[in-house]
Amino acid sequence: MFAVVVIVLSAIGQRVLSEATGQARHARNLESNGISVLGGGDFNHDAAFPRFAEPIPNVTVTVGRDALLACVVDNLRGFKVAWVRVDTQTILSIHHNVITQNPRISLSYNDHRSWYLHIKNVQEADRGWYMCQVNTDPMRSRQGYLQVVVPPSIIDRETSADMVVLESTNVSLTCKATGYPEPYVMWRREDGEDIRYNGENVNVVDGEILFITKVSRLHMAVYLCIASNGVPPSISKRVQLKVQFPPMLSIPNQLEGAYIGQDVTLECRTEAFPTSINYWTTERGDMIISGSDKYEAVSMDNGYKKYMMLKIRRVNKSDFGSYKCVAKNSLGETDGVIKLDEIPAPTTVKTTTHLPTIMPKKKEYDYDSEYTLPSNGPPPIREPPGAFSTAAPRVQNFNAVLLLSLTLCLFESCLR
Ligand SMILES: *[C@@H]1O[C@H](CO)[C@@H](O)[C@H](O)[C@H]1NC(C)=O
Ligand SMILES: *[C@@H]1O[C@H](CO)[C@@H](O)[C@H](O)[C@H]1NC(C)=O
Ligand SMILES: *[C@@H]1O[C@H](CO)[C@@H](O)[C@H](O)[C@H]1NC(C)=O
Numbered sequence: 001m002f003a004v005v006v007i008v009l010s011a012i013g014q015r016v017l018s019e020a021t022g023q024a025r026h027a028r029n030l031e032s033n034g035i036s037v038l039g040g041g042d043f044n045h046d047a048a049f050p051r052f053a054e055p056i057p058n059v060t061v062t063v064g065r066d067a068l069l070a071c072v073v074d075n076l077r078g079f080k081v082a083w084v085r086v087d088t089q090t091i092l093s094i095h096h097n098v099i100t101q102n103p104r105i106s107l108s109y110n111d112h113r114s115w116y117l118h119i120k121n122v123q124e125a126d127r128g129w130y131m132c133q134v135n136t137d138p139m140r141s142r143q144g145y146l147q148v149v150v151p152p153s154i155i156d157r158e159t160s161a162d163m164v165v166l167e168s169t170n171v172s173l174t175c176k177a178t179g180y181p182e183p184y185v186m187w188r189r190e191d192g193e194d195i196r197y198n199g200e201n202v203n204v205v206d207g208e209i210l211f212i213t214k215v216s217r218l219h220m221a222v223y224l225c226i227a228s229n230g231v232p233p234s235i236s237k238r239v240q241l242k243v244q245f246p247p248m249l250s251i252p253n254q255l256e257g258a259y260i261g262q263d264v265t266l267e268c269r270t271e272a273f274p275t276s277i278n279y280w281t282t283e284r285g286d287m288i289i290s291g292s293d294k295y296e297a298v299s300m301d302n303g304y305k306k307y308m309m310l311k312i313r314r315v316n317k318s319d320f321g322s323y324k325c326v327a328k329n330s331l332g333e334t335d336g337v338i339k340l341d342e343i344p345a346p347t348t349v350k351t352t353t354h355l356p357t358i359m360p361k362k363k364e365y366d367y368d369s370e371y372t373l374p375s376n377g378p379p380p381i382r383e384p385p386g387a388f389s390t391a392a393p394r395v396q397n398f399n400a401v402l403l404l405s406l407t408l409c410l411f412e413s414c415l416r
Contacts, residue, residue, distance in 0.1 A: 050076050050134045053113075056144030061122045062231060063150045063180075069117040071132030071142065079134050081115045083107070086129035086143060092117060124148050124180065152179035152227035154237045159225060165215055167245040173210040175225030175237065183227040190222040190238060217243050217273065217304055246332030247272035249325065254336075257343035258315045266310045266338045268325035273304040276327040280310045281335075283322040312340070 053072040061067040073081060080095040092100045093107045104120040119126055127148040133141040158176035165171050177183040187195070187210040194201035195210075196218055212219055220243045228234035249270045258264035270278060280288040280297055288310065290297035296311040308325050320342050326335040 048075055048077075050074070050079050050136055050140060052132075052134075052140070052142050056130070056132055056142045058145045058147065060147040060149060063122055063124060063148055065122055067119040067122050067126070067146055069119075069130050069132075069144055069146065071115045071117075072113060073115070073132075073134055074113065076112055076134065079136055081109075082133045082135065083115070083117045084131040084133055084141075086131050088128075092130075119146070122146075122148050124150060148180065149229075149231045150178070150180040151231040151233060152177050152183035152229050152235050154225065154227055154235055156237075159237055160239050162240040162242075164242040164244060167217060167243050168214050171212045171215045171219070171241065173212075173223060173225070173239055173241070175208050175210075175227070175239075177208075177225075177227035177235070179227065179229045179231065181229050181231075183229040185225060185227050187223055187225055190224050193221065195219070215241075215243055217245055217271065219243055220273065220304065242273065244273050244331060245271075247276045247327035247329055247334045249327055249334045249336045251325070251336045251338055254338055256338060256340050258312075258319075258340060259343050259345040260316060261345070262315050263311060263313050264315055264340065266312070266323055266325075266340070268308040268310075268336060268338070270306045270308065270325070270327040270334075271304050272306075272327055272329045272331075274329050274331075275301070275304070276306070276329040278306055278308050278325065278327045280308070281324045281326060283324075285324070288323075315340070317342075 051074045053074050056069060056071055059067050059069060069083070071081060071083070073079075082094040083092040084090065085092055085100075090100060092098065092102075092105055096107070096109065098105060098107050104123075106118045106120070108116045108118065110116075115132065117130065126146060129143045129145055131141050131143040133139055155176040155178060158174065160173045160175065163171065163173070173187065175185050175187065177185050185206075185208045187205040187207075188203060189195055192203075194203055195205060196216070197205055197210075197212065210223065219241060221241060223239045223241060224236045225239060226234060226236040247270055249268060252267050252269070256264060256266055266280075268278075270276060278299055280295075282288060288295050288297065290310075294313055296313070298309045298311070300307045300309075306327070310323065310325070312319055320340050323338045323340060324335050325338070326333065
């Protein structure tokens with residue numbers, strides 16, 4: 001007769017529990033382990049019955065850290081507290097004893113009131129509901145959720161490595177990341193520049209795939225795939241994109257003029273990747289060797305761009321004609337022609353101020369015997385060899401004016 005009452009009470013207990021928490025099976029777990037104890041009296045009306053002092057707080061832990069779940073029960077008296085893993089229906093602890101074999105789980109308690117479940121080095125598998133039960137009849141329980149979060153990480157073998165592609169082809173950069181919650185993945189350039197993407201300039205491209213149709217040299221950059229899910233740290237991977245194209249060339253001035261004795265500079269701009277070999281030739285195709293007394297070739301590189309300059313010193317008659325700048329790489333070759341024409345030497349305003357500090361380099365040829373102005377030009381103002389106005393008149397005159405005014409200033413009132 002008593003056994004029947006127990007079964008009936010137990011059945012009621014299960015229904016109450018099942019309505020309250022949807023976890024009726026766990027009540028059964030404990031009972032089948034034989035620790036169910038019949039409490040005296042009706043707990044609905046007995047204020048002295050065990051009571052949960054607070055809900056079990058949900059806990060969020062990063063994988064690898066330790067977690068602590070707390071269950072506080074007032075009026076526990078002779079009843080016992082058990083921790084149960086809801087998903088796996090495993091009893092973790094009963095009263096002062098850890099039941100599970102899991103070595104990462106331990107228990108602590110305080111004043112017969114607070115019961116703490118410790119989980120060391122939390123794993124993703126630990127994620128889920130944990131229930132704190134008191135073996136009243138019917139069972140009373142509360143549950144809390146252990147959230148295990150995982151910082152993002154990039155899956156290298158599913159993520160693009162550095163790439164070299166031909167210009168105008170389609171390129172697809174892929175980035176895969178894991179983590180919990182599922183990471184958000186985006187692409188941007190390491191240098192912070194915008195990405196030309198589907199006809200727009202964008203700073204960030206959302207998603208795992210950066211698909212560039214008809215890639216251009218402007219896309220040549222280091223890209224960062226960035227994965228984040230709110231769990232620090234966010235992570236990124238660098239993917240370098242190189243875009244190959246044959247040399248291209250542009251010439252700011254295809255026609256240059258110089259007068260005898262002048263230094264003149266020819267300019268050429270090229271773009272190529274892989275980096276091109278660039279040089280200058282004469283009209284006849286002879287390569288011009290830089291560093292001589294006559295020629296100085298300088299090239300300034302900026303990524304795939306080159307700026308070439310050829311300085312021709314003290315132009316004489318035989319220097320007039322055509323020059324070629326040439327750029328070559330593995331994909332092709334191009335060249336451009338600059339024509340150097342003779343122009344009349346400018347006339348200069350004679351000035352009586354001679355400032356030794358701005359004297360030009362001494363001329364190495366005889367100005368008077370080599371060159372006469374065309375008859376229609378104004379007659380040149382002759383100066384003694386070595387006077388500053390003959391070599392590069394405009395700049396020198398300007399300097400002279402500046403210095404002159406400075407000198408005047410010194411002698412007059414500026415420093416008063
Ligand atoms: C715990 O999380 C669940 C849902 O994830 C929520 O229903 C419940 O109210 C939370 N409990 C506390 C104490 O915050
Ligand atoms: C490149 O992508 C565009 C747009 O998706 C497509 O129309 C085109 O056929 C692709 N070209 C090649 C060579 O795959
Ligand atoms: C002009 O310069 C070139 C090269 O420096 C030199 O070989 C040539 O003799 C010069 N011609 C004249 C006419 O001075």
